[in-house]
Amino acid sequence: MSAVLRVSALTKRYGPRRARDARAALENVSFHVEAGELVAVVGPNGAGKTTLLSIIAAVQTATDGSVLTAAAAPAGGGVGVGWVPQTPALYAKLSVLENLQLFARLERLESPQAAVARMLEQTGLRERAREPVARLSGGNRQRVNVAVGLIADPPVLVLDEPSAALDPSQRERLWELVCGRVAAGTAVLFSTHNVSEAQRYASRVLVLDGGRLLFDGAPQELLTRGGESPGGDLERALVRFLEDASAAATSGGAYTEGAP
Amino acid sequence: MRWLLRKDLAILARSRVLLALLIVYPVAIALLLGFAISRSPAHPRVAIVNETVPGETIKLGREHVPVAAYVKGLFDEVQAEYVATRAQAVTKVDSGAVLAAVVLPAGLASRLASSTNQAQLEVLYNGNALEQSLARSTIESELARANLEFSEQIQTAARRVIHTLLVGGKLSSIGGPERILGLEHLPATLGGVAARLPHGSARTQLEQIDAFAGFAAQNLTLASRVLATIGQPIRVQSVLIHGRHTPLDTFAVVVAVSLSMMLLCVLLAAGGVALEREEHTLARLLRGRARGGGGKALISTEGLLAEKTLLAAGVAFVVALAMLAGIGAFVTLELSRIGMWLLALALGALALSALGVAIGALAHELRAASLLALLTALPLAFLALVPSGAVSSGLGKVIDVVSFAFPFKPALQALDTAVNGATPSLAPSLLHLALLTCVFAALARLGLNAAE
Numbered sequence: 001m002s003a004v005l006r007v008s009a010l011t012k013r014y015g016p017r018r019a020r021d022a023r024a025a026l027e028n029v030s031f032h033v034e035a036g037e038l039v040a041v042v043g044p045n046g047a048g049k050t051t052l053l054s055i056i057a058a059v060q061t062a063t064d065g066s067v068l069t070a071a072a073a074p075a076g077g078g079v080g081v082g083w084v085p086q087t088p089a090l091y092a093k094l095s096v097l098e099n100l101q102l103f104a105r106l107e108r109l110e111s112p113q114a115a116v117a118r119m120l121e122q123t124g125l126r127e128r129a130r131e132p133v134a135r136l137s138g139g140n141r142q143r144v145n146v147a148v149g150l151i152a153d154p155p156v157l158v159l160d161e162p163s164a165a166l167d168p169s170q171r172e173r174l175w176e177l178v179c180g181r182v183a184a185g186t187a188v189l190f191s192t193h194n195v196s197e198a199q200r201y202a203s204r205v206l207v208l209d210g211g212r213l214l215f216d217g218a219p220q221e222l223l224t225r226g227g228e229s230p231g232g233d234l235e236r237a238l239v240r241f242l243e244d245a246s247a248a249a250t251s252g253g254a255y256t257e258g259a260p
Numbered sequence: 261m262r263w264l265l266r267k268d269l270a271i272l273a274r275s276r277v278l279l280a281l282l283i284v285y286p287v288a289i290a291l292l293l294g295f296a297i298s299r300s301p302a303h304p305r306v307a308i309v310n311e312t313v314p315g316e317t318i319k320l321g322r323e324h325v326p327v328a329a330y331v332k333g334l335f336d337e338v339q340a341e342y343v344a345t346r347a348q349a350v351t352k353v354d355s356g357a358v359l360a361a362v363v364l365p366a367g368l369a370s371r372l373a374s375s376t377n378q379a380q381l382e383v384l385y386n387g388n389a390l391e392q393s394l395a396r397s398t399i400e401s402e403l404a405r406a407n408l409e410f411s412e413q414i415q416t417a418a419r420r421v422i423h424t425l426l427v428g429g430k431l432s433s434i435g436g437p438e439r440i441l442g443l444e445h446l447p448a449t450l451g452g453v454a455a456r457l458p459h460g461s462a463r464t465q466l467e468q469i470d471a472f473a474g475f476a477a478q479n480l481t482l483a484s485r486v487l488a489t490i491g492q493p494i495r496v497q498s499v500l501i502h503g504r505h506t507p508l509d510t511f512a513v514v515v516a517v518s519l520s521m522m523l524l525c526v527l528l529a530a531g532g533v534a535l536e537r538e539e540h541t542l543a544r545l546l547r548g549r550a551r552g553g554g555g556k557a558l559i560s561t562e563g564l565l566a567e568k569t570l571l572a573a574g575v576a577f578v579v580a581l582a583m584l585a586g587i588g589a590f591v592t593l594e595l596s597r598i599g600m601w602l603l604a605l606a607l608g609a610l611a612l613s614a615l616g617v618a619i620g621a622l623a624h625e626l627r628a629a630s631l632l633a634l635l636t637a638l639p640l641a642f643l644a645l646v647p648s649g650a651v652s653s654g655l656g657k658v659i660d661v662v663s664f665a666f667p668f669k670p671a672l673q674a675l676d677t678a679v680n681g682a683t684p685s686l687a688p689s690l691l692h693l694a695l696l697t698c699v700f701a702a703l704a705r706l707g708l709n710a711a712e
Contacts, residue, residue, distance in 0.1 A: 059547040083547060089540035093271045105263045106545070106558040148544070 003032035004155045004187045010065035025051040027211045033187045040198030041191040043208035049191040057083035057158045082154035086161045088145035092134035107152040119147040139170025159190040199234035261563045306338040307349040307361035316369045360385035360395035446473035518672040521580040526633040529572035529616025534629035573609035600678035607693040608671030614700035621707030644669035667696045
């Protein structure tokens with residue numbers, strides 16, 4: 001398997017660039033994602049999850065470091081990374097079809113109509129294609145949001161807390177869609193507070209805290225590191241893992257990715 | 261940009277309230293303004309209490325003017341409502357039934373005729389500051405006009421008497437002798453008598469009287485001319501330095517159209533940018549800029565700002581043109597200048613829309629953008645309409661700088677020139693508007709970049 005996304009020594013500081021006390025939202029974060037991988041980014045509030053995904057999606061600039069995608073940018077434009085923000089970024093007065101058509105054209109796709117038809121099919125929104133987005137439920141709106149992120153068929157898809165406002169059945173349908181893309185070879189990186197989702201769907205978990213990457217490995221490995229037995233509660237394991245990391249940092253020890 | 265423009269037009273077409281407003285607003289303003297400037301102003305209602313004796317007349321020279329006729333002439337420009345007593349007048353003013361009341365006291369005629377005592381009228385008024393101002397200015401201007409007419413009648417009578425004193429005639433109407441000789445004829449008469457007298461004291465005295473009569477005649481001729489000057493001591497000769505005289509009604513048209521255009525431009529442009537933020541689509545459209553050479557945004561910042569500017573300017577242009585056409589039904593506008601109208605409207609709309617996108621780029625949400633747009637637009641309009649000499653020179657300079665830095669005044673000047681030919685040339689205003697378009701577009705770009 002080859003890496004389709006390489007993140008190297010990514011750092012983001014807010015405030016004056018040269019100020020020593022500028023707050024670091026991300027500090028020297030490095031990892032890679034391979035095609036067909038589904039990677040969860042977890043961590044407490046303010047850990048830097050949204051900042052990391054925003055930089056990968058080219059919404060924000062990094063203070064330092066680099067983000068490289070294996071595939072060249074699509075012929076028309078874009079950055080080779082599909083982006084699904086937490087709040088649906090759609091035009092409420094336009095229909096589902098019009099939103100998809102607009103973004104397909106803005107992406108300068110060779111065959112926008114075919115891309116729109118494909119996304120309507122994959123998201124199961126064909127029946128509601130002519131409905132204004134404002135009239136859709138939160139779940140359907142999020143599916144349109146995902147469809148817009150996927151319309152250019154990017155090799156990497158980034159989703160920021162995609163299921164935050166959805167009920168269980170809507171979440172189920174969303175993950176069906178995402179897992180379908182993963183099966184087709186798309187690398188998916190998503191942030192979530194719902195650790196059970198990471199346990200259930202992700203093949204890898206990245207744990208961020210205070211802007212630093214503390215863990216990068218399989219969910220089973222995080223269970224073990226958090227003192228849980230295989231098949232145990234990943235959320236409990238994560239909490240214990242973060243407490244241990246915090247204690248190590250307080251006692252002066254470095255707690256970095258891969259440390260036992 | 262084409263697809264984004266189509267998207268915005270579709271959204272605009274579906275925003276029924278906004279669309280209705282865009283159609284109804286220019287029609288309503290055009291009709292209101294048209295009716296307002298094509299109808300004469302309403303005459304304020306004023307109560308009149310006439311305490312003079314019925315049938316009384318004022319004697320002016322040989323003429324007797326009835327007091328009733330004088331009162332009627334005095335209140336030509338008001339809607340007079342005659343009441344019997346001062347108390348009734350006070351009640352009407354208090355209740356708001358009339359704007360003011362005027363009391364003509366008994367003895368008015370005798371005072372006017374005396375030529376030594378000033379006649380006095382009593383004006384009663386009430387209401388808020390605006391109503392008080394309207395009542396006072398209306399009645400005072402009517403009294404000033406009546407005083408002038410009255411003074412002219414007195415002068416005419418006085419000039420007639422002086423003329424008779426000079427050339428001779430009857431002065432019995434003012435209590436003089438039945439027939440007088442006239443000062444101008446005295447030198448010839450006295451000269452003839454003196455020539456027949458022997459040299460001596462009697463002839464010398466007669467010659468002195470003759471010299472005095474000549475001097476008196478010369479000075480009475482001068483007095484007649486002085487009387488004419490006193491009647492209207494200062495006459496105004498107006499000279500327009502540049503362009504043509506602009507009637508107030510067509511200037512009002514230009515102000516109304518410019519103001520409407522500004523409100524539409526800044527609100528639509530600021531709202532357009534802010535709406536992209538509020539729907540979270542701005543980041544989706546512009547992402548990729550952050551990747552430098554490694555990515556490309558769906559639309560460039562410049563493209564997005566140009567689209568919002570063009571949309572707002574286009575809509576405002578159409579609405580403003582519709583307003584001009586609508587008002588043209590009431591006020592005569594020169595259609596031969598339509599090329600200049602279009603240029604002035606187009607450049608004005610672009611500059612005002614560029615101001616709007618700059619506001620939209622700075623504001624973080626739709627409501628803040630709308631509020632900021634209004635808070636910017638209204639003072640700009642107010643400042644642009646303050647005449648330069650109406651405030652102190654320091655404040656005037658500040659107003660000039662502010663008006664120069666924002667596009668409302670240049671847009672107003674350009675349209676005034678285009679519609680009325682008011683200033684020497686359209687080119688400076690158009691150039692100014694083009695410059696401001698670039699400046700505000702650059703500010704908008706900075707605002708969007710800073711928001712990243």
